[in-house]
Structures are given as structure tokens and as C-alpha cells.
Amino acid sequence: MSPTENKAETEPTMTDLHTHATEIHEQFDDQIDVSVEEIEERLDTLVNEYKVPAEEARRSVISSYLDDAGMDREDLGGGGGDGNEQKKAAEVDSPEEWIDMTVKVVDLWEPRSDAVAQVGLLGDETGTIKFTKWSKSELDELEEGKAYDLRNVVTDEYEGRFSVKLNRTTTITEIDEDIEVGDDNLTVEGALVDIQSGSGLIKRCPEDDCTRVLQNGRCNEHGEVEGEFDLRIKGVLDDGEDVTEVIFDKDATEALTGIALEEAKEMAMDALDTSVVADEMREKTLGLYYRVTGPTYGRYLLADETETLTGPVDTEQALIKARSI
Amino acid sequence: MASTPTREVARRVFAREFNDASFTFKESDDERAPVYVLLPTGQRANRIFVVGTLTETEDVGEDSEYWQGRVVDPNGDTFFMYAGQYQPDAASMLRELEPPAYVAVVGKPRTYETDEGDVNVSVRPESITRVDESTRDRWVVETAERTLERVKAFDSEEPDEYVEMAREEYPDLSPETYKRGAVEAIESLDGTANEEQPEPSA
Numbered sequence: 001m002s003p004t005e006n007k008a009e010t011e012p013t014m015t016d017l018h019t020h021a022t023e024i025h026e027q028f029d030d031q032i033d034v035s036v037e038e039i040e041e042r043l044d045t046l047v048n049e050y051k052v053p054a055e056e057a058r059r060s061v062i063s064s065y066l067d068d069a070g071m072d073r074e075d076l077g078g079g080g081g082d083g084n085e086q087k088k089a090a091e092v093d094s095p096e097e098w099i100d101m102t103v104k105v106v107d108l109w110e111p112r113s114d115a116v117a118q119v120g121l122l123g124d125e126t127g128t129i130k131f132t133k134w135s136k137s138e139l140d141e142l143e144e145g146k147a148y149d150l151r152n153v154v155t156d157e158y159e160g161r162f163s164v165k166l167n168r169t170t171t172i173t174e175i176d177e178d179i180e181v182g183d184d185n186l187t188v189e190g191a192l193v194d195i196q197s198g199s200g201l202i203k204r205c206p207e208d209d210c211t212r213v214l215q216n217g218r219c220n221e222h223g224e225v226e227g228e229f230d231l232r233i234k235g236v237l238d239d240g241e242d243v244t245e246v247i248f249d250k251d252a253t254e255a256l257t258g259i260a261l262e263e264a265k266e267m268a269m270d271a272l273d274t275s276v277v278a279d280e281m282r283e284k285t286l287g288l289y290y291r292v293t294g295p296t297y298g299r300y301l302l303a304d305e306t307e308t309l310t311g312p313v314d315t316e317q318a319l320i321k322a323r324s325i
Numbered sequence: 326m327a328s329t330p331t332r333e334v335a336r337r338v339f340a341r342e343f344n345d346a347s348f349t350f351k352e353s354d355d356e357r358a359p360v361y362v363l364l365p366t367g368q369r370a371n372r373i374f375v376v377g378t379l380t381e382t383e384d385v386g387e388d389s390e391y392w393q394g395r396v397v398d399p400n401g402d403t404f405f406m407y408a409g410q411y412q413p414d415a416a417s418m419l420r421e422l423e424p425p426a427y428v429a430v431v432g433k434p435r436t437y438e439t440d441e442g443d444v445n446v447s448v449r450p451e452s453i454t455r456v457d458e459s460t461r462d463r464w465v466v467e468t469a470e471r472t473l474e475r476v477k478a479f480d481s482e483e484p485d486e487y488v489e490m491a492r493e494e495y496p497d498l499s500p501e502t503y504k505r506g507a508v509e510a511i512e513s514l515d516g517t518a519n520e521e522q523p524e525p526s527a
Binding site: 236288309 | 451455463
């Protein structure tokens with residue numbers, strides 16, 4: 001890497017400052033008479049002479065103009081004071097957006113890498129979202145169960161699942177408020193119309209923190225490994241209007257099919273083939289109606305509770321409805 | 326949910342309407358684009374889900390096995406399904422099942438034009454499983470409800486493109502027929518619904 005590139009990573013470039021200046025100018029457009037160049041010059045002084053981080057410089061410049069104009073931060077265009085949109089956990093639906101959130105720390109997980117200072121779940125009344133806080137950002141510790149105003153977090157996406165990243169420019173303000181975290185469980189009813197490949201008796205990579213499903217005895221990350229047996233179903237529920245892909249983990253699969261892991265291993269051993277397990281599962285479950293409840297993960301519904309819909313159906317209700325049409 | 330899976334929904338339709346669905350179309354010129362049959366009540370279907378009584382199976386193949394299955398709905402109308410070497414699981418189910426039996430079938434609509442110029446509609450099964458009577462009853466009510474919803478949408482003041490297509494392609498078919506069939510199908514369950522149901526075999 002060349003020295004210039006290195007510099008660009010740690011210090012804002014002139015282009016960055018120009019962008020900030022333009023945005024600030026837009027926010028004050030009608031209120032005060034100041035040019036983009038003037039704003040950029042003030043930013044430049046703060047950043048390059050006083051070595052203030054760009055985000056802080058921006059705050060400082062905005063503050064001084066607010067004073068000049070006799071305005072409050074709330075009066076600014078964009079609402080968030082620094083132009084970000086305030087978003088709820090369930091509203092995050094695209095990557096690389098700069099947003100503000102008011103959230104409670106629901107869960108903290110063990111970071112897998114030294115680059116990550118904290119990782120876990122944030123929640124508000126709409127649901128939960130994963131967050132990552134980088135070590136190099138040197139931010140305050142978040143505490144589980146406490147609520148915070150977070151400004152300037154960036155959204156990210158991996159396989160359809162959204163998260164937020166706390167970065168160098170993020171500000172963390174603890175607030176004295178209890179946030180009721182919403183239940184983002186989904187309940188879906190329908191007929192099980194497909195059990196997809198990768199279901200039944202599978203093998204997972206035994207490496208620490210790696211649970212990848214092996215393909216022909218190989219893990220994508222760790223190569224050839226001695227896998228550990230597990231049960232899983234990737235199924236499709238269909239109600240004639242919509243389809244929902246559902247993942248049943250070991251416990252849910254055992255409950256759904258009545259086939260326990262040990263039994264599945266024996267079946268596979270007898271047949272010298274693991275695919276007999278999925279075949280048997282198909283025979284027992286395809287075409288039946290289920291009600292499944294659980295959290296969503298990307299496009300998948302993770303089955304927490306599964307109920308088989310059997311027993312009499314309410315024909316009377318259906319007839320009343322039918323005759324009314 | 327976050328993203329829409331591209332998997333095609335399995336439509337619920339009784340045999341009378343399904344067998345009338347002789348018009349097929351694609352949404353794009355792409356060779357691999359899905360083929361839809363147009364249901365006469367104005368909905369496209371690239372997959373259906375059927376639960377009914379398997380009344381007869383027969384190997385109608387000449388050189389290799391080609392199984393025909395007849396699945397009857399409560400109106401007494403028949404879904405015809407065909408499974409050969411490219412549907413090994415469904416073919417072996419048709420080979421092994423002893424009619425009569427309640428079966429659940431997920432499959433793709435197929436049309437075939439006879440020498441006389443008639444269009445036969447059949448099902449190419451993706452899966453066939455044995456189910457119990459309560460699952461059949463649930464399917465009948467669900468399918469009646471879906472059918473009635475389609476009939477209602479068909480009569481709407483602001484029809485969608487598939488309703489308009491159906492009005493154009495099936496000038497001689499009346500959705501009233503399918504509405505009557507749906508009501509009769511529910512009525513056929515009425516009276517038995519409150520009796521004791523057999524325990525599910527699965």
C-alpha cells in the first residue's frame with residue numbers, strides 16, 4: 001500500500017471535507033449567508049491544523065452556524081441534527097446507510113476476532129438487529145440491558161440479514177429509559193410442499209465457532225474435516241398465496257418427524273447412505289399442514305414452535321363465507 | 326419477509342377448473358422462463374397442491390415405466406398425473422400405493438393437445454405422499470376459499486391482468502361453475518366434520 005492510500009484511510013480527504021461542507025451548506029441554505037468554500041475552509045482548519053476528527057469538526061461548524069442563526073439543532077433539515085435518518089431495528093432494509101437509532105442492548109456475544117470490540121443484539125419495539133463495534137473505533141463500552149442514543153451508525157447486509165456497524169464517527173449517549181424490545185417472531189401456516197437438499201442427516205464442521213454444513217466431507221473454510229452429525233430440515237410452507245422457507249434445527253426436526261439423531265444415524269448406517277433419512281422425513285411430513293412460529297433470519301423462518309394442523313376443520317364458517325360471496 | 330423467494334406458489338384449485346385451464350403462457354421470451362397455465366378464474370399457476378383420493382394407478386408406458394394416477398376431488402372430478410423416469414420418486418409412489426388412498430400431490434401443470442385439437446391438462450408430480458382424511462378436509466376448505474376469492478376478484482370492477490386474460494381466453498367458461506363446485510365441495514364435508522376423525526397415520 002502506498003503512503004498516500006494509507007493516509008487516506010486514517011484522515012479525511014479534501015473531497016470528504018467538500019462533501020461535508022456541501023451538506024452543511026444545504027442545511028443552512030435559507031437561514032444564513034455563507035458559501036460552501038467558507039464552510040470548507042473552517043472544516044479544513046479544524047481537521048488539518050487542530051487535528052480534530054472530521055465528524056467532530058462538522059459538529060463544531062454546525063454549532064457555530066446554529067448560534068449565528070439563532071436556531072436549534074432540531075430546526076435543521078434532515079431532522080437528525082447531522083442529517084441522518086432515525087431508524088427502527090425492523091426498518092433497516094438496505095446496506096451502507098448512515099442512520100441514528102435509539103435502542104437497548106439486548107445481548108452481548110463473545111467477539112471472534114480482536115478487530116471486534118463488541119458484538120451482539122440491539123433492540124427496540126420493532127425487533128432486534130445485530131451490531132458490531134470495531135476495536136479501532138475506540139468507543140465507550142455498551143452494557144447489556146441499557147438504552148442508548150446511537151448517532152452515525154452504518155447499516156450492513158450479509159445474505160439478506162441486516163446489521164449495523166458502530167464506527168469511529170459514532171456517538172454513544174446512554175439514556176435513562178427502558179425500551180420494550182419487540183417480538184419479531186413470525187407465525188406462518190401452510191402445507192409443507194418441499195424439503196430441500198441439505199436436509200435430513202447432515203455433517204457440520206467441528207472447528208471452533210464453525211458450524212458450516214460439509215459438502216462431500218469438506219468444509220468451505222477448513223477443508224476436509226471429520227464432521228459431526230446433525231439433523232436439519234430446510235422446508236417450504238405454502239398457503240396457496242405465499243411461500244415461506246423454514247429451517248428446522250435438530251430439536252425441531254426431531255419433533256416434526258419423530259426421528260431422533262441416533263435413529264437417523266442407524267438408518268443411514270444400515271442403508272450405507274445418509275439420503276434415506278431425508279427420504280423418510282419427506283414421506284412423514286410432505287403434504288401436511290403446519291403452523292410454525294419463530295424468528296426470521298434473512299429469508300428463512302427459524303422454527304421455534306411447530307404445530308401439526310390436524311383434526312376437524314370448521315366447515316360451517318367456510319360455508320357462511322362461501323354463501324356470502 | 327426481507328426478500329421474495331423466486332419459488333413459485335402452489336395454487337389451490339379443484340379438478341373441474343384445473344382441467345379447463347387449457348391456455349398456457351410465459352412472462353418472458355427466455356427459453357427457461359416458467360410456463361403458466363391460466364386458471365379460468367383469472368390466476369396464473371406454475372405449480373399446484375392437491376389433496377384427494379387416489380382411485381387408480383396404471384403403468385401406461387410402452388418402452389419404459391410411465392405411471393398414470395387418477396386423483397379425485399369431492400366433486401367427483403379427476404386430476405390426471407403422469408410420472409416417468411424423470412420423476413423417480415413420484416413414479417415409485419404410484420407403483421407402490423394401493424388405491425384407494427388419500428394422497429397429497431405437489432406438481433406442475435402440463436398441457437397436451439390431442440389429435441382432435443382438444444387440450445388435456447395434467448399434473449407432473451414433484452412429490453406424492455400418503456396423508457389422512459383430516460388433511461384432505463383441510464385442503465378442501467382451503468381450496469374452496471381460494472377459489473371463491475378468485476371468483477370474487479374475477480367479478481371486480483378493476484380486474485387485474487390475469488382476470489382480463491381469462492375473460493379473453495375463456496369466453497365460454499363461467500366462474501359461476503367453479504363457485505358452485507367450491508360450495509358443493511364444502512357441503513360434502515358438512516355432517517362428517519363433526520364426527521370423530523381417525524388419528525393421523527403419520
